[in-house]
Amino acid sequence: MSKKTGFLSSSIGKKFLMGLTGLFLISFLVIHVSLNSFIFFNDGGASFNAGADFMAHNPVIRILEIGLFAGLLLHIFQALLLTLENRKARPTPYEVVNGGANSSWYSRSMGVLGSLLLLFLVVHLGNFWVPTKIAVFSHEEHNTFASMKLVFAKWYFVAIYLVGVISLLYHLLHGFQSAFQSLGLNHKKYTPLIKKTGIWFSIIVCTLFAAMPVTMFLGIIK
Amino acid sequence: MEHGNMNLTLKVWKQKNKDSKGRFETYDAKGISPDMSFLEMFDVVNEQLISSGKEPIAFDHDCREGICGMCSMYINGRPHGPKGGVTTCQLHMRSFKNGDTIVVEPWRSAAFPVIKDLAVDRSSFDRIMSAGGFVSVNTGNAKDANNILIPKDDADTAFDAAACIGCGACVAACKNSSAMLFVSAKVSQLSLLPQGKVEKQDRVLNMVKQMDEEGFGNCTNTGACEAECPKSISLENIARMNREYLGASFTQNKA
Numbered sequence: 001m002s003k004k005t006g007f008l009s010s011s012i013g014k015k016f017l018m019g020l021t022g023l024f025l026i027s028f029l030v031i032h033v034s035l036n037s038f039i040f041f042n043d044g045g046a047s048f049n050a051g052a053d054f055m056a057h058n059p060v061i062r063i064l065e066i067g068l069f070a071g072l073l074l075h076i077f078q079a080l081l082l083t084l085e086n087r088k089a090r091p092t093p094y095e096v097v098n099g100g101a102n103s104s105w106y107s108r109s110m111g112v113l114g115s116l117l118l119l120f121l122v123v124h125l126g127n128f129w130v131p132t133k134i135a136v137f138s139h140e141e142h143n144t145f146a147s148m149k150l151v152f153a154k155w156y157f158v159a160i161y162l163v164g165v166i167s168l169l170y171h172l173l174h175g176f177q178s179a180f181q182s183l184g185l186n187h188k189k190y191t192p193l194i195k196k197t198g199i200w201f202s203i204i205v206c207t208l209f210a211a212m213p214v215t216m217f218l219g220i221i222k
Numbered sequence: 223m224e225h226g227n228m229n230l231t232l233k234v235w236k237q238k239n240k241d242s243k244g245r246f247e248t249y250d251a252k253g254i255s256p257d258m259s260f261l262e263m264f265d266v267v268n269e270q271l272i273s274s275g276k277e278p279i280a281f282d283h284d285c286r287e288g289i290c291g292m293c294s295m296y297i298n299g300r301p302h303g304p305k306g307g308v309t310t311c312q313l314h315m316r317s318f319k320n321g322d323t324i325v326v327e328p329w330r331s332a333a334f335p336v337i338k339d340l341a342v343d344r345s346s347f348d349r350i351m352s353a354g355g356f357v358s359v360n361t362g363n364a365k366d367a368n369n370i371l372i373p374k375d376d377a378d379t380a381f382d383a384a385a386c387i388g389c390g391a392c393v394a395a396c397k398n399s400s401a402m403l404f405v406s407a408k409v410s411q412l413s414l415l416p417q418g419k420v421e422k423q424d425r426v427l428n429m430v431k432q433m434d435e436e437g438f439g440n441c442t443n444t445g446a447c448e449a450e451c452p453k454s455i456s457l458e459n460i461a462r463m464n465r466e467y468l469g470a471s472f473t474q475n476k477a
Contacts, residue, residue, distance in 0.1 A: 007468075007471040007472070010430055010431070010434055010467070010471075011400075011402075011430065011433065011434050011438075011439075011440045011441070012430055012463070012464055012467045012468070013467075013471070014440060015440055015441055015442075015464075016464065016468065082398075082440045082442070085439060085440055086397070086398035086399075086400075086439040086440055086442075088332060088437070088439075089331060089332050089333070089398060089399040089400070089437055089438055089439030090330050090331055090332065090398075090399045090439070091332055092244075092330050093330065094296060094299065094327055094330055095233075095235075095246065095325055095327060096298055096299040096325045096327070097299045098298060098299030098300050099299075099397065099446070101299070101300055101304075101449070102300065102395055102444075102445070102446040102449035102450050103397075103444040103445050103446040103449065104444075107442070107443065107444040107445065108397050108444055108446075110442060174443070174444075177443075178442070178443040181443045181457065181460070181461050181464075182441075182443065182464060183464065183465075183468075184461045184462070184463075184464035184465025184466075184468055185461065185465075186457065186458045186460075186461030186462070188458075
């Protein structure tokens with residue numbers, strides 16, 4: 001009963017990697033939302049810019065940034081691979097599917113939500129990450145807070161960011177607890193706690209993120 | 223709930239064999255008692271079809287009391303119909319209303335090819351079982367019940383997993399047609415008990431390998447399988463299989 005096994009090419013290995021990269025990306029969200037919340041001090045961006053400057057020049061953060069992009073690409077690559085395999089597993093579709101009777105719509109729409117997030121990320125990186133990089137490489141001072149105000153003065157950017165945040169909310173609502181299940185962590189005592197934490201985490205993080213463009217657009221953050 | 227006899231319209235998948243293209247056909251089911259089971263309703267329709275010289279609808283069934291796992295109908299978008307915790311044979315016509323149109327399809331999965339109409343080939347499950355769903359050593363006659371002491375919790379959890387009848391509703395319900403709930407139930411029922419524990423690493427590796435080879439999809443933890451399982455097999459089993467697979471992959475002392 002002994003056969004060679006390729007852990008990462010197996011169905012369980014792939015979802016394991018999906019959960020692991022997902023949790024890694026979640027850990028980044030914690031940093032991202034904490035730092036950006038400095039704008040709520042409403043001190044004209046002084047503390048926020050100091051934080052952003054630290055992040056842009058700290059060598060440890062620079063190395064982690066490469067890891068972050070690697071994790072994101074791996075998460076996307078695995079998702080594509082899994083989706084293609086899953087499509088192949090049901091060549092003839094059902095005529096009638098009553099999915100709502102047995103699962104939540106967002107747990108069945110992780111691919112769509114993830115694709116929306118990716119589209120949002122392209123816009124988002126173009127808005128902030130690219131200008132920051134250009135400034136770092138040309139050794140210029142970059143006022144991230146000022147560029148935030150500039151972007152969030154436009155209603156269509158606020159709308160795009162809200163769609164992005166809502167996609168993130170539902171992606172996290174399923175993804176957070178799903179990652180633990182994929183890693184094999186299901187326990188009578190801890191799973192209810194993980195599920196509750198996941199819901200609160202998603203709501204708090206997404207509310208904070210959504211508040212940033214909205215408060216800037218409305219002129220509450222000056 | 224209906225009291226008088228009902229008249230229903232059935233939209234049923236008809237397919238000659240594995241290689242032919244199927245299509246839906248509409249049948250009238252007249253004078254159906256609400257006390258009939260879903261399969262008895264099909265018996266009535268088939269008798270009418272036979273007596274009028276038409277071909278009856280092929281469907282799988284055996285025990286008709288929810289333990290054999292043969293009946294496999296995807297009814298109005300849900301495996302085993304609208305009721306939770308029952309198989310198609312345990313579903314009664316009182317769950318429907320007079321005048322309803324009911325759409326009945328076979329399990330849809332690349333690993334479950336249609337044999338004819340509503341009957342699918344589930345031998346992929348048998349091959350997964352052959353890959354490791356057993357205890358290798360013949361233990362002879364039944365021993366005294368208390369010879370090997372097993373904690374009550376372990377016995378109960380193993381028994382809950384062993385309640386799986388292998389009907390395939392988990393695969394049918396899953397948007398990815400993943401067989402993880404079935405395989406994890408079989409892995410769990412054996413690995414939780416001392417007799418099966420000895421081979422648990424080989425078992426999980428080989429059964430998962432066979433599952434992947436059969437062309438089932440990957441789990442995305444939607445929980446549809448657990449919700450539709452007629453035996454209410456828990457998602458905890460999938461997590462147990464995941465960690466056993468992880469452990470076995472990295473610690474198995476074999477080349």
